[in-house]
Amino acid sequence: MRKILISVLLIPFVACDDWLDIKPKNYVASDEVFTTRENLYAALTGCYDALQFQHYYGRSFIIAGDLLSDNSMAKGTKIELIALDENNLTPDNIIVEGIWEDIYTAINRANYILEGVQNVNFLNETEKNDIVGQLLFLRALHYFNLVRLYGAVPLKLKPTTKNNPSNFLPRSPVGSVYQQIISDLDSAEISIHNNQPQWATGRSVKALKALVYLTLGDYSHALYYTNECLLENSYLESDYSRLFGSFTEPSPEIIFYIPFIPSDNNRLAEYHFPNQLGGRYENAPKLDFVNSLTTSDKRKKWIAESLSTSSGNIYYTKKYPNLSTGANNVTVLRNAELYFIRAEALYFTDSVAHYNAILSDINTVRQRAGLNPIDSASAVGKLWPILENEKQLEFAFEGKRWFDLVRTNRALVKIPSVTSVNQTLFPIPQTEILYNPQITPADQNPGY
Template sequence: MKQYSKITKYALMATLAFSMSCNDQLDLQPISQETADNAYSTASQIEAALTGVYESFQSSQYYAWDHIIFQDTRSDNTYAGGDNTEIFEFDNIDVNTTNSRVMSAWSSIYNAISKANLVIERAPLVSEGISDERKQQIVGEALFLRAYHYYNLVKYFGGVPLHTEFISSTDPSETRKSRNTVAEVYAQIINDLNEAANYLPDTYGSDDSVNKARATKGAVNALLTKVYAQMPNPDYNAVLTHANAVINSPAGYTLLSNYDELFDGNHQNNSESILEVQYLGGTEGNWAPQMHLPPSLSGDTWRKFTTPSQDLVNAFDNEGDVVRKNAAILFETVSWVDEYWGNTPGSSIPFAYKWRNAGSWASDDNEYIFRLADIILLKAEAQNELGQISDAATTVNQIRARVELPDLTAAETASQDAMRAAILKERRLELAMESKRWDDLVRYGVVVQTMNNITDIDLRTGQPVNYGMTENDILLPIPQNEINRNPNLTQNPGY
């Protein structure tokens, strides 16, 4: 199977036919078997190489689907569902060092970093048919993408080896690096993003299917907002600065008035979107929606993955949040037995509903990387942490008003701690099943407490589920295969 994106149509800027393998091995062999010395020396070749960097979003199992498992299934938002033992490991917070999904994420993300490194190195050397401005933009796009990939690695694994040059050698001194510290990885991410900001435009013109498909200043500031919040010692002044840069961007990001339109498949690349993974359907389609949609929409009858949890449904109901619940979750009667929602066939169970067009494994539903509401709520978080509690409440109420909810109560805004809890709750309801929940719980320092306080009941036994989470479970294990190949790697504590 091969997948392509709208970035193929627009980023090439040439009539070059270029395809990438869907596996996780680096597939950037010199075009037409050219030698390494003259490969990627023309405009069309370097544009094709950049397209290969973007294509990693579609070809990586992590970016297509497993990001939901890593974030929502591992947290209190969804159950594993289905029958995949490795997904159950995430649901049970008991991930094995040999879990192939962990290995796949590690390898595919590093594969994408390698592609970005090649572009960063080669683009400045191109002399044929390209302007200096475009060369700088290409470098900026690749720097952004490298930063985004390292951001995901450092969140999941802690300190990881930093590779900032394209590796063409098999010399162990180059390939077998030790882990850098978490601080060093975040410093590299910030450096890459600051440099990228110097090269990237606010928009590439009037076509939003281009502007939302490629790295822009808005995307850089969105990622910097998240980086400065998520790092071990958050810089909330920087969070506020970069959030405001997104909110006030000349790109004109605005909240959609209708929350449901974010996910109905008819409003791709909308005004709220900052960056999306692009899918065209068919041979260039998104297979992920088939994994979670109910039989009436998927056209099949097998048990699906990532079933919304009792705890998440209760959170919507307790808030009276009908709009976002109906946009995120669809209940349907099924023929199989579900251990959390009905221990008999014919039970009504919830399905994830934010990507709604299965397309027989070839959906044209895009996936958001960044959207404005996420950044607005991070602004509220920064305001609260900086002691601006009233301003934070006003910012959160902007998000609540869209979904017909009243302003936060006096109790919810009475103190910094109360406001912190209100923002965390709002983020859960706004961003459910958008791969944000685990990060939020970790950032707020409540992930262990939250997971161990869940009162899930296994209906097969009538017994509560004991997640037994510890601090060591916050990070995923370094894949054992990588440690076997690289003796300089050390394992995370507890594995």
């Protein structure tokens, strides 16, 4: 009997929703997923579990977002990480292939349930719609991450099985992929009823829409959805420990996060902690970035904790502080990012007319970090560098910096090893070109 692997997410929170109280099975046969409520929600849990894959939010996707940028540098001997640091990728890079494969596996899980859930008779319409909405949010997130990394990608909207010819699709244009992302999010927005931030919520849909529209340069829609979110909740957490690590109660600032427990094998701490503390020290802050941090900045110990060694001080991030257990939750969306989305959208709409509003959003996040606000006079002529630098400080080692630089056409300016716009996309993996007859070497991204 063909099996679908469901690695269970053990959530340490109790919610009133009945389905969150169901203990899912480790494995659910494919022909049993839609037979009981328990099996269906176990399969849904498996869709969230896919976010934890090691080449996705469990490690590589997060590390790539910083290592490709001016935040960090490769300190170990792993050639795939050194290639990221040097912006010298090849189609057979383990991470290039791994992120692609993990995200498409996640998409396939979502598509499988989307195809069958409408036919079950043990859920009411509200419950069905909620499940569909959550899955559409996840699929939109997956394709958003794919299109930003690889550009045009195969747009799979139906479940596939191994070695089935229907698996093989050509690359869809970037515009078509974004149209599907927006369509999925539009549908998700009116369908989701869940309000727990470890699962997709209506607010997480709006926050993702704001970021997607910002990426597309549609600043009016980016502002609309950002304001919608911030009107509902504009809280910024004063205790950073409630944003990182194994918090048992998520901060109200968190919009969407991925819980990890020890058995989930999150290796982010291992890859960031120094060898002297039992880690691998594969990804470390660049010294010029460390030197840009002031001692009064509350974020400094989370971004660049200092460790004295025989060869001098070294620095490492503590945003993933639990090395021994690996129980480090990963925050995907939080309110601080909304302030920066709004500031960026206002800047590119009219930086003069919105000067004070932009500076106000920047200062709101700065002051939460214990820093003095930047006065209006000192920001004249420097508003964009200030905005860019402040967001870099706030989200260092959360996998966002590379996407920010690419979105604003700043990668070639800020990163010496990026000398061509071709480097702002990953190559299509060699395995995909080898096995997918719809994608040939001629379809490879330019420069690879």
